[in-house]
Amino acid sequence: MTPNAASAPSGPSRRTFLASTAVATAAVAGGMPLLAACGASDSGSGGGSSAGKGAQKLLPAYVAGSVVTPDIPSKNGSAIGFTGKLDLATLKTSVPKKLGKGGKVTVMAPFWGSPPKQDNPYYDAMNDMIGVDVQWQNQDGNTYDQKLGAVLASSDVPDVVVIPNWNMGGKIPTAIISKFADLGPYLSGDRVKDYPNLAAIPTDAWRRCIFGGKLRGLPMPSSYVTNIVPLYRKDIFDKEGYEVPRSAVEFLSLAKEITNAKAKRWACMDMKWTAWQMFSVLSGSEKPLGWNLVDGKLVNRIETDEYLEALEWTRKLFAAGVVHPDAMLGKNAPDAGPKFAAGEFLIYPNDISQWWSRTAEQATQNPDYKIWGMDVYGHDGGDPQVWAEQPAGIFAFVNKKASESVVRDVLAVANTTAAPYGTKEYMATNYGVEGTHYTVKDGVPTKTTRGNNEVINAYVMIASPAATIAHPDFPDVAKAQVEWQQRMGSFTRKSSFFGQMITEPSRYTNLMDDFETLEDDITRGRKKISDMQQAVAEWKSKGGDKLRDWYQKLLDDNGSSAS
Known part of the structure; x- marks a missing residue:
């Protein structure tokens, strides 16, 4: 609205x-829009999960x-949708008497x-x-x-x-x-x-x-379903004849075609969030979602090849000069709207709510403006595998x-x-x-x-x-x-601890605090992929492997809610 x-x-x-x-x-x-435990005491060795085997009851x-029928029913975990005009005279009553x-x-x-x-x-x-x-x-x-x-x-x-x-x-x-x-x-x-x-x-x-x-x-x-959408200027794409890319290689090629620094136009902002999706990296939005059972062993997102590949692809975008300079400086958020509307960059990943809010912002002052969402694609051009959020x-x-x-x-x-x-x-x-x-x-x-x-x-x-x-x-x-x-x-696939409310023992609380900064240092060329590999090795020795064992016991005791 x-x-x-x-x-x-x-x-x-x-x-x-x-x-x-x-x-x-x-x-x-x-x-x-408004502004993303359980079990034993978390006194240092506690923690727990909401997925006990008796949870179903x-x-x-x-x-x-049955009071209201949506215009678009939910499917594959989506929201339900309404596309009609609002008529106050026809509003239904779902609570017929005061409770x-x-x-x-x-x-x-x-x-x-x-x-x-x-x-x-x-x-x-x-x-x-x-x-x-x-x-x-x-x-x-x-x-x-x-x-x-x-x-x-x-x-x-x-x-x-x-x-x-x-x-x-x-x-x-x-x-x-x-x-x-x-x-x-x-x-x-x-x-x-x-x-x-x-x-x-x-x-x-x-x-x-x-x-x-x-x-x-x-x-x-x-x-x-993931709420992060690769948003793009469809009006400019249509005018210039750009085609929405369907692979990591196509994206980089298009980004180079779009970018003209002298004309103050770059292809995109930081695309790291889209890279996670393209390369099927486990979710980082909540710690338990970053674990998944693979061939009988729990693996964390930072241990996967997909994680490193996503960082490397994002690094290539920065190295190619196709990313708006604000992103290099870490200014990915506050200035995105006006500069996106001005056409300084044409693609950025963000919350699905911005699809509407950016549209509404520009509706009267920029009638040709059209923001749209790209489908997520696999990095190799095949179907993606996206991980569920809570x-x-x-x-x-x-x-x-x-x-x-x-x-x-x-x-x-x-x-x-x-x-x-x-x-x-x-x-x-x-x-x-x-x-x-x-x-x-x-x-x-x-x-x-x-x-x-x-x-x-x-x-x-x-x-x-x-x-x-x-x-x-x-x-x-x-x-x-x-x-x-x-x-x-x-x-979309659900990882092993989807839907569970989990509290990690407090001794592991800060174990991953430095990883996001290191990710950004690598994508911007200040650090190397090998630095991440070293950080992962240190994470394992400082508690990551013991945390894995802790999660494994949760899984053994409670099972998975994913289906």
């Missing part, structure tokens, strides 16, 4: 992680929603920006619709881990605490197990049918909510001390916020109050200034519907995004 705020940043930051996980819910919200039954009993629920959650006052029309309308008095304790998302640690170490824990996966380091997983309630008695198996919108959340997302052998979290689901990354937890009435009120909130696109509850959750927070013209809702200031970073974090993409202002983009996911999903 038409943006009324700055576009999402383009680096792999926490905000863009949330943009990708919430592409199903927040990317259609008319403004900037803890999961809520899956019952597909809340009028109680008060305190919620602590990360917030990026200036949080609104508690007494505002958005919060008031949501609370009235649900029948629960939700009181928000918003905390700065950039320093949330510090606040989180302090609160969980105290005896004064709010009724609900939202915890993104990236804040689950250190002792947080142990605190989750000790401080938060088992929701199994309310949601496991057929019990979830009391909350139909929660029952429609995919099972993979719920599996990520198991901590310490109990179902403790409420998820924000996301598509497991199906949920943000979770809400209920205080273990909460009474049953408070738990029921929290679930009433979650059942409302997990309502699907095309319902009154979805519009209220993601847009607020018509006329106050948004207007609708020609079937396209657009947030007002007040909407952008108040209807953000809140109720969607309690729980969200299955991944959804809907852009009534640019339905062709919505259709293309979902179809891209469907095509890439057909080539």
